[in-house]
Amino acid sequence: MVASIGPAKAEETLRTGLAMGADRAILVEHDAEVESLGVAKALKKLVEKEDIGLLIVGKQAIDDDANQTGQMAAALLNWPQATFASKVEVDGDKAAVTREVDGGLETISVTLPSVITTDLRLNEPRFASLPNIMKAKRKPLEKIAAADLGVDLTPRLSLVSIREPEKRQAGIIVSDVAELVEYRLMIVL
Template structure:
């Protein structure tokens, strides 16, 4: 079975982002970029399934600028077999991403498609669900455990009330949650080997996908600073302030 994994190049999660003075977006100049953390988890899970004998090949795909090749090379250094970069300098919305990945999946014919549940830059949490609908494949979102059977997968999902285990027929789309695994670090020998692994470059036009934006960002603002708290002398005073000042009672 082949596993297809999507990865995205995003601002590193340790970086404190800055909003552009004109409010048109986030300032990316001289900012460290890395693989989306949820996608690292997706790559790790695909590699573990391959090591367990459940998969024969792990293919990673990314949609973004030429520099996204660095992100794909990281996935290859972790252990993925080959990569596909759909190169575009334009910002691509979740629906366009889903359409492109659908086309890649139709060409690659994977038995399982693993997607990070969301990217930490836009937090859309849409691509996996849209992809499932476009492919007409079963979906299992927010996975904290994946077990592969003969022609099906058992997936434990994180839901509001606890954990839910469902069974889906393969091929299927699975989106990963934080507690699924702990991604490995790429060793220096594997980093060197990754430079020689195959990486195909495509464009959205190669798949016949229109990536024109459907949404318009009106303004980007930093969140306001937290106000200082106050101390109260009694429970009665606390209740009174919650009623009259906070308006929550």
């Protein structure tokens, strides 16, 4: 199953997920932007409603890049979590999750049910075939009003400002180390 929270146009994204192999979809309809905590609360309700034992979410959302939803959902559900997964192997009631860390690859084991956030290296990109796109139009897509979940989606953050970073001074090209040293000495003196 795939799920999303957002406006009606999010149905297109869910149909893509159906075309790529999901058997059904749920769209929690909400026209306003939803913060990470609100999404996590909605996911908790969906997990409870659908009796899901493994919640897989992206590492970070494309709209706010916050990297918070999966961790918040795990906390609300009181489930273990594994973050930034580049490989997942489920065996019975456990999942082995591999992730890239500074020193190489780290593999941890979590007991299901759990929440896993994914890294872009988890899967090879795949594209929906035309027959699967057509089949996706007939697969079930349930629409639920956000208000029907009984979740408070009131924003708790307010945008203070957005500004571009200050322009950096252009770099220089030097032909050798001696020229670089000479240039640096001129700046210091």
